[in-house]
Amino acid sequence: MEGADASGRASQLTADGTKALFDAGRAARVVGMNGYCIVRSAIDPTFLRDTVRPAFDAHFTSVVLPRRPQPNRGPGRYQAVLPLTAPFIDPRLVGADMIVRVLDHLLGPDFVLSLASSHVALPGCEQQEPHIDYEPLFDTFLPLPPYCVYVHIPLVDLTPDNGPTEFWSGSPHMAISSVISSLREFSSLPIDVLPSDKVLLNVGDVVIKDMRCFHRGTANTTDQARPMLSLIYSRKWYRLPYEKLYKEEGYPPMAIKKKDLDRLPPHLQPMFRFCRVAEPEQALEDQTQPSA
Numbered sequence: 581m582e583g584a585d586a587s588g589r590a591s592q593l594t595a596d597g598t599k600a601l602f603d604a605g606r607a608a609r610v611v612g613m614n615g616y617c618i619v620r621s622a623i624d625p626t627f628l629r630d631t632v633r634p635a636f637d638a639h640f641t642s643v644v645l646p647r648r649p650q651p652n653r654g655p656g657r658y659q660a661v662l663p664l665t666a667p668f669i670d671p672r673l674v675g676a677d678m679i680v681r682v683l684d685h686l687l688g689p690d691f692v693l694s695l696a697s698s699h700v701a702l703p704g705c706e707q708q709e710p711h712i713d714y715e716p717l718f719d720t721f722l723p724l725p726p727y728c729v730y731v732h733i734p735l736v737d738l739t740p741d742n743g744p745t746e747f748w749s750g751s752p753h754m755a756i757s758s759v760i761s762s763l764r765e766f767s768s769l770p771i772d773v774l775p776s777d778k779v780l781l782n783v784g785d786v787v788i789k790d791m792r793c794f795h796r797g798t799a800n801t802t803d804q805a806r807p808m809l810s811l812i813y814s815r816k817w818y819r820l821p822y823e824k825l826y827k828e829e830g831y832p833p834m835a836i837k838k839k840d841l842d843r844l845p846p847h848l849q850p851m852f853r854f855c856r857v858a859e860p861e862q863a864l865e866d867q868t869q870p871s872a
C-alpha cells in the first residue's frame with residue numbers, strides 16, 4: 581500500500597510490483613487492535629526538512645527554552661505547544677490527506693485538533709517509564725473506541741540511538757480486560773507481558789496512536805536533538821484536561837488568527853472550531869509556557 585504500513589512493518593509492493601492504494605480503513609483498524617499504526621510517507625519530507633524543521637528549531641530555541649529552561653518531561657525532555665501559525669497549520673501538516681482519512685475513520689469526520697504540540701529529546705536524555713499521557717475517561721474500563729489520537733511526526737529520521745518512541749501493542753485493551761478497579765492502579769498494569777517496538781521512522785513517516793496506548797521516549801545517546809511534532813486530535817466531545825494543562829503546566833489556550841483560519845481550505849477549518857479566533861488587530865496570546 582502506498583506509503584502506508586498499517587501492519588507496523590515496511591511498506592509493501594503488491595505481487596506484480598505495483599503499489600496498492602492506501603487503505604485508511606485498514607490503518608484505523610490496526611490502531612483499534614494494536615493501539616498504534618505507522619503510516620509511511622504521509623507528509624512531504626522536503627517540506628518537513630526545509631520549512632517545518634527550521635521554524636520549529638527557531639521556535640524552540642528562541643521562545644520555548646528561554647521561557648522554560650527546566651525540562652518538563654524528565655531530564656533533557658520537553659513537551660512544548662506549537663503556535664497556530666505557519667508553517668505549523670499548513671494543510672500539508674495538519675491536513676495531510678492520508679492522516680486525515682485515518683482520523684475520519686477513528687474519530688468521525690467532525691474531529692477537532694485538541695492540541696498542537698511537540699516532543700523534544702535532547703542529547704543524553706534517558707529512557708522514560710512506560711505511560712499514557714492523560715487518564716482514561718472512566719474508572720471502570722469500558723471497551724470504548726478511540727476518542728483521542730496522537731499523530732507523531734518526527735523532524736529527523738528516528739534511529740535506534742536518537743530516542744525513538746517505544747509502543748506497547750495492544751496496551752489500550754490491557755485495562756479493559758484487567759481486574760483493576762481505579763485509575764490510580766492504571767500505571768501498575770503488567771504491560772511487560774505485551775510486545776513492544778521502538779519504532780524507527782524516516783522523515784515523512786508518522787505514527788498514529790490511541791491516547792490510551794502505553795509508550796515511552798527512549799534514550800537519546802547521540803549528540804543531536806530529536807524533535808518530533810505531536811498533534812493531538814479527538815472526537816468533538818472529548819476534552820483534554822485543559823485546566824491542568826493551563827494552570828499546572830502553563831500551556832496557553834489554543835488560539836488562531838482569523839486571517840490564518842480563513843486561508844485554510846474549508847474542509848480543514850472545522851478542526852479549529854474550539855480554538856479562540858483572534859481578530860486581525862488582536863495579538864495571539866503568547867503561545868509558550870510561562871516561566872516555571
Ligand SMILES: O=C(O)CCC(=O)C(=O)O
Pocket residue numbers: 653657658659699700701708713743744745746795796797798
Ligand atoms: O519523546 C518521545 O518519544 C515520547 C515522549 C513522551 O511520551 C512524553 O514525554 O510523555
